[in-house]
Amino acid sequence: MATNGERRYFEQLDATDPLREIRALFDLPDDRVFLNGNSLGPPPRETWNRLQEGMLRWRDDMNAAWWDHQWLQLPTVIGDRIGALIGAAPGQVVVGDSTSVNLFKLLCGALYAQSAGGRSVVLTDRDNFPSDLYIADGVARYVHPAATVRRVPAGEIIDHLGDDVAVVLLSHVDYRTGHLLPMRRINERAHAAGALVLWDLAHSAGVVPIDVDDAGTDLAVGCGYKFLNGGPGAPGYMYVAERLLPDFEQPVTGWLGHTRPFDFTADYQPDPGIARLTTGCPPLLSLLALDEGVSLTARADLAAVRAKSVALSREFIALAETRLARFGIEVTGPVDGAQRGSHVSLRYESAERLAEGLAATGFHLELRPPELLRFGLAPLHVRYVDLFDCVAAMEKLLADADHGGLPR
Numbered sequence: 406m407a408t409n410g411e412r413r414y415f416e417q418l419d420a421t422d423p424l425r426e427i428r429a430l431f432d433l434p435d436d437r438v439f440l441n442g443n444s445l446g447p448p449p450r451e452t453w454n455r456l457q458e459g460m461l462r463w464r465d466d467m468n469a470a471w472w473d474h475q476w477l478q479l480p481t482v483i484g485d486r487i488g489a490l491i492g493a494a495p496g497q498v499v500v501g502d503s504t505s506v507n508l509f510k511l512l513c514g515a516l517y518a519q520s521a522g523g524r525s526v527v528l529t530d531r532d533n534f535p536s537d538l539y540i541a542d543g544v545a546r547y548v549h550p551a552a553t554v555r556r557v558p559a560g561e562i563i564d565h566l567g568d569d570v571a572v573v574l575l576s577h578v579d580y581r582t583g584h585l586l587p588m589r590r591i592n593e594r595a596h597a598a599g600a601l602v603l604w605d606l607a608h609s610a611g612v613v614p615i616d617v618d619d620a621g622t623d624l625a626v627g628c629g630y631k632f633l634n635g636g637p638g639a640p641g642y643m644y645v646a647e648r649l650l651p652d653f654e655q656p657v658t659g660w661l662g663h664t665r666p667f668d669f670t671a672d673y674q675p676d677p678g679i680a681r682l683t684t685g686c687p688p689l690l691s692l693l694a695l696d697e698g699v700s701l702t703a704r705a706d707l708a709a710v711r712a713k714s715v716a717l718s719r720e721f722i723a724l725a726e727t728r729l730a731r732f733g734i735e736v737t738g739p740v741d742g743a744q745r746g747s748h749v750s751l752r753y754e755s756a757e758r759l760a761e762g763l764a765a766t767g768f769h770l771e772l773r774p775p776e777l778l779r780f781g782l783a784p785l786h787v788r789y790v791d792l793f794d795c796v797a798a799m800e801k802l803l804a805d806a807d808h809g810g811l812p813r
């Protein structure tokens with residue numbers, strides 16, 4: 406039996422990986438290893454065909470394509486497909502604009518829903534993804550002047566649930582450390598304190614089993630281009646629990662959120678369902694690509710995806726600790742796989758130079774300045790052997806660096 410100091414050990418893990426056949430459905434380069442699928446998932450092979458088909462329909466059917474191919478329904482159709490990946494029954498998820506814009510809409514709606522009770526605080530993790538913090542500040546500044554944003558450490562959220570808190574805004578998985586928050590427990594505690602919770606699922610949907618309905622989640626947003634493989638700039642999505650939907654209001658009241666947009670009436674009347682969250686024409690070609698990414702993601706059993714994600718993280722952390730610690734590299738975030746999402750960040754003082762060196766040897770990951778190297782361990786296409794090879798490449802670069810070998 407090979408040990409985890411040998412490449413053969415990782416080859417054996419790949420040979421028995423129940424997800425190994427799915428990798429072939431991606432259009433991956435032969436000469437590079439894609440370790441940033443948690444930021445931009447690679448293209449599914451089928452996306453080429455789907456986009457070409459969309460182009461042909463656009464050319465041949467022109468404006469009628471919107472009707473002939475049910476293009477206007479795609480935001481809710483794909484929304485339901487994403488819903489199946491995050492445990493939402495149909496009718497509660499819709500694809501919208503970017504995650505940031507979607508977050509703006511839901512945050513405004515949550516504050517509005519809570520305003521009758523005099524609650525006006527947005528309680529959030531001080532290390533939340535910057536766009537989420539900026540949007541919260543922007544909402545407080547420009548839309549709800551009575552609102553304030555309270556930033557506290559993620560581990561202290563529950564201690565700050567006072568009777569002025571309207572909404573708790575959290576990322577399910579921390580974009581830097583990979584720390585996975587306990588959704589159900591936070592929902593329960595927030596609800597007991599009278600607050601709503603708005604989750605950002607950008608780094609968990611498609612890779613961590615989520616059951617938004619069962620966990621009593623109120624509101625959520627997420628990205629289409631990360632683990633859902635929807636492509637660069639793919640639109641994100643919004644979840645509003647059915648129990649909140651009939652009264653849920655959002656401020657960007659465009660015509661496609663209207664109950665009968667093609668009546669062209671002068672006054673706005675929101676759609677009774679999740680379509681009230683939409684605004685204008687959907688980005689059709691991007692939706693087709695997103696649909697392919699979501700369909701590919703949905704082909705895998707999410708329990709197997711999670712099991713491989715935990716195993717990849719465990720192996721990667723063990724390799725980093727045994728082979729890289731002597732160069733001053735540290736693993737960030739929880740070591741326990743149950744408490745992390747599907748990326749691992751390593752701290753290193755010359756992170757940028759090391760990332761450049763790795764890119765030059767074919768390993769593509771991400772830098773989170775100043776000192777973090779973030780490795781996306783997407784179970785649908787990352788192999789165990791990729792991790793062994795990447796750590797071996799890092800070890801070589803770092804050993805050479807002691808002799809001036811890293812790029813300057």
Ligand SMILES: Cc1ncc(COP(=O)(O)O)c(C=O)c1O
Nearest residue numbers: 503504505534536580605607641
């Ligand atoms: C956790 C998280 N939330 C939000 C966003 C922003 O997404 P968008 O560019 O679609 O607004 C990102 C982007 O990387 C993210 O990682």
